[in-house]
Amino acid sequence: MKALVLPKPGKPDTLNIAELPLPEPGPGEIRVRVQAAGLNPIDYKVSPNGHPAWNYPFVLGIDVAGVVDAVGEGVTTWKPGDRVAYMADFTKPGGFAEYTVTVAHTVAAIPDGVSFTDAAAFPCAGLTAYQVLTRKMQIRPGQSILVHAGAGGVGGYAIQLAKLYGASPIIATASPHNAEYVRSLGADHVIDYTTENVQERVLALTNGVGVDLILNSLNRATAQQDLSTLAFGGQLACIAGAPETVADFQPSSKSFTLHKLMIAGAYGSGSRKAEEELAILAGEFMALLQQNKVSAMVQEIIELEQVPDALIRLSQRHVRGKIVAKL
Structure with missing residues (x-):
């Protein structure tokens, strides 16, 4: 063959x-x-x-x-x-x-x-997004979500699923070249990660509260930064590396949940x-x-x-x- x-x-x-x-x-x-x-x-x-x-x-x-x-x-x-x-x-x-x-x-x-x-x-990208949203996070209508790399496989499927299950607002990161494509998938806001401070923009879009759910398929460094943009009781799912200092993260009163994923x-x-x-x-x-x-x-x-x-x-x-x- x-x-x-x-x-x-x-x-x-x-x-x-x-x-x-x-x-x-x-x-x-x-x-x-x-x-x-x-x-x-x-x-x-x-x-x-x-x-x-x-x-x-x-x-x-x-x-x-x-x-x-x-x-x-x-x-x-x-x-x-x-x-x-x-x-x-x-x-x-x-x-x-x-x-x-x-x-x-x-x-x-x-x-x-x-x-x-x-x-x-x-299979690989779609099931990763599907598993984390439906099985791990158990996404509910009205929850806010940040999806990194919205134009990629995992990110693109996650945005569509979040829209399907009623998440709002749906915030995604993408390059300017892919911004309209990411919006077409269902993102309400697209952050240009090449020129904008993602954490500052997320907090601005959520009136300082942060988002309920974050899906990070990038790296440990951005996952570490994501901790500061979680809302109280929020959930962070990491595919390419979890934050290194979760135990020392303050304020601990946010009482967040961390999911480490590899389907x-x-x-x-x-x-x-x-x-x-x-x-x-x-x-x-x-x-x-x-x-x-x-x-x-x-x-x-x-x-x-x-x-x-x-x-x-x-x-x-x-x-x-x-x-x-x-x-």
Whole structure:
């Protein structure tokens, strides 16, 4: 089969097209004929140093949509021909290939009306946003929210979901180039992080009270600053690093809640229930796609050979929405 492979630990520009043996599903697994695969920051963040579990050449790509091609022993929930989408275990070969294998209990059926490209766009970023807003924060109508990097995958999905669930106001950070796009997703206010003081603007927009919810997908430094913009009883969710001095933060009377997130951690948890939750979340999210309540935000559809260049652009953090490779 044709695959885009990482020959050894290295940056995305070392990826190349190669022929690999057709993988065979083991007990409890399914083989998927890949139709589309989404690109994510994890692809370029992990590849330079590799992972101890990887065997080379290794296939990246954790967002997968395709058709079940074969089932392993004991699999009764899926059959050849079923349309499925899922977030793969990044320690195992992924979706930048014509065929890939995954455990059967982590995938969800693609409903009628949802394309393979849309189904491949959302898993990692969409499920991260969906999990934090609905499962962790339990967002309620009327709550205010700050979403960092509103034009990106996690941020863009979070803004749409916040709008859907009645959050107000929805404040997002973005570059001037992406401001109108972020507003089109549902943001009420867009802060230009390149020229404005985000914390001062948030407090000004909330009459000094702060916001109820913050989703930070940037870094520890901005997460630390976010503590000063939380309202009493607020919640801060961090994807790329939590504040370093939470215990010493004053005023402690704000009584905030901190969520540390990595949805891919379900695979390393040792809990089948945690892995099965990925399929449940994906099913719920695709129902929103089917009902046109959320956009998949696909901004660019590329070929497998174009993935390395696209990952380089993604690493520069100026990509809007989602990029999907169509096989």
